[in-house]
Amino acid sequence: MTPLLRILLVDDHTLFRSGLKALLQRQADLEVIGEAADGLEGVKKAEQLKPDIVLLDLDMPVMNGRDALAQMLVSQPELAVLMLTVSEDGEDLAECMKTGARGYLLKNINADFLLDSIRRAVDGDSVLSPEMTAKLVARLRTPIPVAPQSELDSLTPRERETLSHLARGGSNKEIARALDLAESTVKVHVQNILRKLGISSRVQAAVYAVEHGLEKL
Amino acid sequence: MTPLLRILLVDDHTLFRSGLKALLQRQADLEVIGEAADGLEGVKKAEQLKPDIVLLDLDMPVMNGRDALAQMLVSQPELAVLMLTVSEDGEDLAECMKTGARGYLLKNINADFLLDSIRRAVDGDSVLSPEMTAKLVARLRTPIPVAPQSELDSLTPRERETLSHLARGGSNKEIARALDLAESTVKVHVQNILRKLGISSRVQAAVYAVEHGLEKL
DNA sequence: TCGGCAATCCGCCAAAAGGAGGAGGCGTTA
DNA sequence: TAACGCCTCCTCCTTTTGGCGGATTGCCGA
Incomplete structure (x- = not known):
């Protein structure tokens, strides 16, 4: 016999969960072992x-599906997670699949497609709602323009220099040595960087720097 | 009644065309109106x-399927073309879909999937073999190869989770709240992360996380 | 010439992080 | 059973940060 597939349902609509559960339980090889709202x-x-697969809604209170997906994958990278949502947004789709969702299904799919998708996802395949396949292909055709130059220009040259050292993990004292400054001066620069970037810790500043290709300066 | 879907088969294997034709002709709503080698x-x-849909092989003499696809779309931009091939190459897939193929199917699919795909493609949907969906998604993820696992898998699940929060700039206290732990526990995790990654500050850890695509997790 | 700004420093303070040790629980594996 | 790794938490300690408040110098443009 086929091993039982243990399923976790995550959706804020109680009725939707109930219906889905009833539907899934009719399958001999599927078992809903838990629910979350x-x-x-x-x-x-x-x-x-430790379910075999998670059916995960996107739009939920407290923590949305995207973040939940990310969290789940941190501790269980191989977990099969199928997004099950009403959002036909290509951004949502791309984000979830990038993050590592095993599939992205719209709630308008029929039962057979869902059941098939569940089994395929557990086997390691990626599955998409037909409509979303088209969205993904469209994305392929128009890569992504992106080129945001931002509040980075509000930084003074010295601040950018300080930030780049900061992003390499130096302490204020080390940065001061590298730039031949007093530690107190470095602290001032760091304070200004935090204020201008609207953040509150040097760690965030470092991440910002890396994401803007500033760490190599 | 549904209008007849007029199909053109393009494949250099005569026997494959014959078999496919026999299969398609069994459907009341499908008609093979032509073949090409x-x-x-x-x-x-x-x-x-002027077929409604073309089933097109990739590897063929005289002119390959990719070029043929491009040619067809010049004169009939709205023509539905389904690639039907043995190539599981992600490059082939991406090229064909970029050029404008309506779908990319491997020859190992079953008849029902093919029939379903034909009808969906004519309706304007994009269709992919399940295996190729995974390849496309993988392409989406390429910016972050994730591949260089390295020291990263020396981290325990809890440490990875801690690291991902750390990379978002959270203080130990905030991470503790998020993970529902004592701050002291988070400090232990952070210490272990620093030791395992061979670094000496949380800033470096955050940078490491970002560069390894772990910050969104 | 004056105001603004970048850049350089001070001191002070509370909070956070880093580092070392120990310790109990829990599950897996030898 | 014992050993091991992981997770959890603790104390005590030093160093680093973040966040104030100043201050001085020099430059540039209105």
């Missing part, structure tokens, strides 16, 4: 129950 | 016969 609860249940 | 011939027939 928001992302945070979903992450916890995924951790506790 | 190479890309050039395929382009001509597509021009003459």
Whole structure:
């Protein structure tokens, strides 16, 4: 016999979960082992129950599906997660698949397609709603323009220099040595960087620097 | 009744065409109106016969499927063309879909999937073999190869989770709140992360996380 | 010439991080 | 059973940060 596939349902609509559960339980090889009504609860249940697959809604209170997905994959990178949502947004799709969702299904799919998708996802395949396949292909045709130059220009040259050293992990004292400054001066620069970037810790500043290709300066 | 879907088969294997034709003709709503054994011939027939959909092989003499696809779309931009091939190469897939193929199917698919795909493609949907969906998604993820696992898998799940929060700029206290832990526990995790990654500050850890695509997790 | 700004420093303070040790629980594996 | 790794938490300690408040110099443009 085929091993039982243990399923976790995460969706904030109780009725939707109930219906889905009834539908899935009719299959001999499927078992719903848990439910959650928001992302945070979903992450916890995924951790506790170690399901074979998670059906995850996108739009939920407390923690949305995207973040929940990310959290689940941190502790269980091989977990099969199928997004099950109403969002036909190509951005949502791309984000989820990039993050590592095993599939992205719209709630308008029929039962057979869902069942088939569940089994395929557990086997390691990626599955998409037909409509979303088209969106993904469209994305392929228009890569992504992106080129945001930003509040980075509001930084003074010295501040940028300080930031680049900061992003390499130096302490204020080390940065001061490297730039031949007093530590107090470096602290002032760091303060200004934080204020201008609207953040509150040097760690965030470092991440910002890396994401803007500033760490190599 | 549903209108007849007029199909053109382009494949250099005669036997494959025969079999496919027999299969398709069994469907009341499908009709094979023409065949071609190479890309050039395929382009001509597509021009003459104005089919609703073309099933097009990739590897063919005289003119390959990619070029034939491009040619067909010049004169009939709205023509539905399904690539039907043995190539599981992600490059082939991406090229064909960029050029404008309506779908990319491997020859190992079953009949039902093919019939379903034909009807969906004519309706304007994009269709992919399940295996190729995974390849496309993988392409989406390429910016972050994730591949260089390295020291990263020396981290325990909890440490990875801690690291991902750290990379978002959270203080130990905030991470503790997020993970529902004591701050002291988070400090232990951070210490272990620093030791395992061979670095000496949380800033470096955050940078490492970002460069390894772990910050969104 | 004056105001603004970048850049350089001070001191002070509370909070956070880094580092070392120990310790109990829990599950897997030898 | 014992050993091991992981997770959890603790204390005690030093160093680093973040966040104030100043201050001085020099440059540039209105």
